[in-house]
Amino acid sequence: MVKRARIIYNPTSGREILKPKLIDILNVLELGGYETSTFATTSTPNSARDEAARVASAGFDLVVAAGGDGTINEVINGIAPLEHRPQLGIIPAGTTNDFARALGIPRDDFVEAAKVIVNGQLTPMDVGKAYNEKATHYFINIAAGGRLTELTYDVPSDLKTVFGYMAYLVKAVEMLPQARPVNIKATYDGGEYEGKASMFFLAMTNSVGGLEQMVPNASLNDGNFTMIIVKTGNMFEVLQLITKALSGGRHINDDRIIYAKTSNFSIKPKRGKLPINLDGEFGGKTPMKFVNLKEHISIYSNIDPTVSLPEHE
Numbered sequence: 001m002v003k004r005a006r007i008i009y010n011p012t013s014g015r016e017i018l019k020p021k022l023i024d025i026l027n028v029l030e031l032g033g034y035e036t037s038t039f040a041t042t043s044t045p046n047s048a049r050d051e052a053a054r055v056a057s058a059g060f061d062l063v064v065a066a067g068g069d070g071t072i073n074e075v076i077n078g079i080a081p082l083e084h085r086p087q088l089g090i091i092p093a094g095t096t097n098d099f100a101r102a103l104g105i106p107r108d109d110f111v112e113a114a115k116v117i118v119n120g121q122l123t124p125m126d127v128g129k130a131y132n133e134k135a136t137h138y139f140i141n142i143a144a145g146g147r148l149t150e151l152t153y154d155v156p157s158d159l160k161t162v163f164g165y166m167a168y169l170v171k172a173v174e175m176l177p178q179a180r181p182v183n184i185k186a187t188y189d190g191g192e193y194e195g196k197a198s199m200f201f202l203a204m205t206n207s208v209g210g211l212e213q214m215v216p217n218a219s220l221n222d223g224n225f226t227m228i229i230v231k232t233g234n235m236f237e238v239l240q241l242i243t244k245a246l247s248g249g250r251h252i253n254d255d256r257i258i259y260a261k262t263s264n265f266s267i268k269p270k271r272g273k274l275p276i277n278l279d280g281e282f283g284g285k286t287p288m289k290f291v292n293l294k295e296h297i298s299i300y301s302n303i304d305p306t307v308s309l310p311e312h313e
Contacts, residue, residue: 003061005034005089008048008075010041010067013093018066021110025066025091028111032118034062041071052078055086062087064117066110068094073139073279080127080138080296088299089117096280099141102205102220104302117300124295125220126204130278132288139204139278140297143290145267146199146230146274181232183270188227188262198238201228202265202290220301223294227265229258265290 065075092100181196202225206218268287
């Protein structure tokens, strides 16, 4: 029986250079044994999510998310809730491409990325579930909260397209003085924290905002998040922690950080609501609970996910 694949691509990702390569990408997948069709996302909310859910329900064998981390997140949200979940391929065409970076997928050659889908390793990988009384969302790379973490979805799309990663750096400098701590209550496997925190991360890979030392011992399918709670909001101390993270991941032993592995996590500020960032997209507000769905979706990668994630250039 011929296998069916659907490429869901964002025509505006990566400075709009993906579309001219679609014929070559289709050729790679066709030669790999897939009867392949395409779908261009639109400005309609959840366009990629709804198409992924539709083709998954129609019995497609493979869904290929071609775009940035936001497109990948939408596709994940389309297939993660379903009983039948097709295999997932990634063609990175965004600004940071955190998830593709962690999987060793080429980020500067769309055709080579397509070859990973045909020739790479297929492995069941963890998916994060974030939920509260209002909504449920899924994520594949990172969940985060705190003012500084908002920069990934505060940067306008047109600036991402024109200026690329520099747009994030400019926004980070602008936001850093506002990274004030708030009082929270957080619970996780074997622990609880009540006190001030300026931000938190639940990482599923070793690439957070393009920084690959943030989570030095990440695993793609161990059933756990790597949790980081940053207790300080002092600008100079935050910069010190970033420097430590860039210098071999030395931040994980700092007293101003709580660093742990956990399969569950919940957070509730003592006052107000904290916006949540899921894979670089706005994911709702606290209070919120998180659970790791172990080996929930099979994804093609260019690494052996049973060992520690490598660092890439």
